[in-house]
Amino acid sequence: MNGKEKIYNVFKNGSQKEVPWVPFAGVHAGKLKGYTAREVLTDENKLFESLKEVNKIYRPDGQPVTFDLQIEAEILGCELKWSEDSPPTVISHPLSGSEEVPDRIPARDEGRIPLVLNVMKKMKEEVGEKTALYGLLCGPFTLASHLRGTNLFMDMVLNPDYVKKLMAYTTEVARAIASYYIEAGMDVIAAVDPMVSQISPEHFKEFLNRSYTELFAFIRDEGAFSSFFVCGNASKNIEEMCLTEPDSISVDENVSLPEAKEITDKHGIVIGGNIPLTTVMLHGNQQDNMKYTVDLLNSVSRDNLIISPGCDMPYDTPVENTVAVEQAVHETEKVREMVKNYEVREEDIEVELPDYDALEKPLIEVFTLDSDTCAACTYMKAAAVEAGKHFGDKVEVVEYKYTTPENIARIKKMGVEKLPSIYINGELKFSSIVPNRRELLEEVEKCL
CATH class of the missing domain: 3.20.20.210 (TIM Barrel)
Incomplete structure (x- = not known):
């Protein structure tokens, strides 16, 4: 055929x-x-x-x-x-x-x-x-x-x-x-x-x-x-x-x-x-x-x-x-x-996670495949950015794309299981579910 x-x-x-x-x-x-x-x-x-x-x-x-x-x-x-x-x-x-x-x-x-x-x-x-x-x-x-x-x-x-x-x-x-x-x-x-x-x-x-x-x-x-x-x-x-x-x-x-x-x-x-x-x-x-x-x-x-x-x-x-x-x-x-005897070698990349207990303000971390190419990731990031705009300089928003070895190592060290996900102060809040505005703002309020 x-x-x-x-x-x-x-x-x-x-x-x-x-x-x-x-x-x-x-x-x-x-x-x-x-x-x-x-x-x-x-x-x-x-x-x-x-x-x-x-x-x-x-x-x-x-x-x-x-x-x-x-x-x-x-x-x-x-x-x-x-x-x-x-x-x-x-x-x-x-x-x-x-x-x-x-x-x-x-x-x-x-x-x-x-x-x-x-x-x-x-x-x-x-x-x-x-x-x-x-x-x-x-x-x-x-x-x-x-x-x-x-x-x-x-x-x-x-x-x-x-x-x-x-x-x-x-x-x-x-x-x-x-x-x-x-x-x-x-x-x-x-x-x-x-x-x-x-x-x-x-x-x-x-x-x-x-x-x-x-x-x-x-x-x-x-x-x-x-x-x-x-x-x-x-x-x-x-x-x-x-x-x-x-x-x-x-x-x-x-x-x-x-x-x-x-x-x-x-x-x-x-x-x-x-x-x-x-x-x-x-x-x-x-x-x-x-x-x-x-x-x-x-x-x-x-x-x-x-x-x-x-x-x-x-x-x-x-x-x-x-x-x-x-x-x-x-x-x-x-x-x-x-490939019967081949073993995959993982890169040994050291990444340092934030000291979440010592943060001066809430940290919203968005872990994505890539918000520039993945629509689900685009809207997950957009939700976080909108929350950032709402709270202004009271919060920090950062995205980590699963496209570089360093970010892959960070995502593994964080224990992120599914992408996209939103973490606030190091804690998973939303996994493969884009939150509506009210839900996300309420989660951030808890950390202020």
């Missing part, structure tokens, strides 16, 4: 001998051709060149065309902050001061949608016979967060009817984008919604179940496969996600793949994941990546399974590390023999 046939087989039949490999090379694709993140997300020719290079070097069975959750938000009025080595970040929220529910649906000729559609069609013609192509859209809840900002989390408590109306609107946006991508030839439509990890199962049932059930039914009726892609510690919501009936679910390193797979198997849903982005793919070596992948394959059954990075690959991920993962998936027995 070629790659596309393997992807189709796992979606249709579940059982397989060959596990498919899907590298989520978003802006990293540009790195392969020497283009910046901004160039690869705004220049049709550069994006197409870069995706062909991904296909040639990484031998994917399935491949996304873009990994940018801000395309819809930009059209709908959100301002973006651009970076040279990561996707853009939403920095303004047009509904932050208004409980309006828009009715504008992005057209296929607006914003960067034409660029994406053109590249999708080119990739379909270039590799579509051998590679399953993924169209990634911004999930309805994350899009609602982009439009409303952190107020959305207070709305869920104080104004649930508004949240439901806003979700109905963002679901219509997602349906429209999905229809454009399916017409352009995408085999799999992935709704990428990192904010799902930041809410409780009860809130999922109340605000997201209907939206996603309708979206996945629409994608199915249009003849494509669907994927529910989440980031962060979404463990508590895996069951609820399954009940919306996607064809597959993708998770990152915050979720135990064996534990999640027990739930997805029960529902007959494919699960994808979850090679760690920073500790393994970015900062590890080839053997680290081979061993992690082989160990991951050893930890679960091979049915209903796709191996992929936990999320959008860091821009500077070494090419040889991604090739190592590909080899471990496609030539597992050979690689298993190569």
